[in-house]
Amino acid sequence: MTHLRSWLDDLHLRLLVRWERRRPPLPYSDRIDREIVVPRDRAGRPGYRFAAAGPSRPVRERSTRGATTDFVVRVGAASYVMGTCARPGDAAEGLLALSQESLDHVLSGSHGLRARQLAAPYATSLAGAPASAFQIEVESSPRRHVHTDTIVSYDGWLLTVGVFDAPADQPTSTALVEALLASWTWLPAGAR
Numbered sequence: 001m002t003h004l005r006s007w008l009d010d011l012h013l014r015l016l017v018r019w020e021r022r023r024p025p026l027p028y029s030d031r032i033d034r035e036i037v038v039p040r041d042r043a044g045r046p047g048y049r050f051a052a053a054g055p056s057r058p059v060r061e062r063s064t065r066g067a068t069t070d071f072v073v074r075v076g077a078a079s080y081v082m083g084t085c086a087r088p089g090d091a092a093e094g095l096l097a098l099s100q101e102s103l104d105h106v107l108s109g110s111h112g113l114r115a116r117q118l119a120a121p122y123a124t125s126l127a128g129a130p131a132s133a134f135q136i137e138v139e140s141s142p143r144r145h146v147h148t149d150t151i152v153s154y155d156g157w158l159l160t161v162g163v164f165d166a167p168a169d170q171p172t173s174t175a176l177v178e179a180l181l182a183s184w185t186w187l188p189a190g191a192r
Helices: 002-008 011-022 092-107 172-183
Strands: 034-038 048-052 068-074 080-088 114-126 129-140 143-154 157-165
Touching: 034 068, 048 172, 092 114, 092 129, 092 143, 114 143, 157 172
Parallel strands: none
Antiparallel strands: 034 048, 068 080, 080 157, 114 129, 129 143, 143 157
């Protein structure tokens, strides 16, 4: 668990800040109008597809410690959904503990952001795969986000779907996130 914790510590927050600062904003609309496909890769990372309100960037970009940033899509002027595939690992039985470790680290303030817990880790699922999630409010100048982090165990891999929802974008952004997650399907093992 310690190795997983080191990967999950503040990956989503660091990646979002890095992404926002370096790149021009992605376009988005207030309706679901395209399909995003993240293919399986040679290492065996699972593939999936979902409906979104705009294009994705990046697809399978290498990030810290061998993880990949699978996608980033906007769902509002300041709201995003980001998917990351960590590494091989089947933690279906330990997902709540993994979420609690990640939450404890974020709340410790060691990454320099102010955060407060909104929801304790809870069991959930994504397209039939076991998952756990927690919710925090994060303030990083000049924005405030409600951040929901969902850790998913699928096909021997751990994935994280992070939702950064700015209150000014709600309720439209919340509806787009719900539609995105409801449309999620896993690609068959042989599909690319």
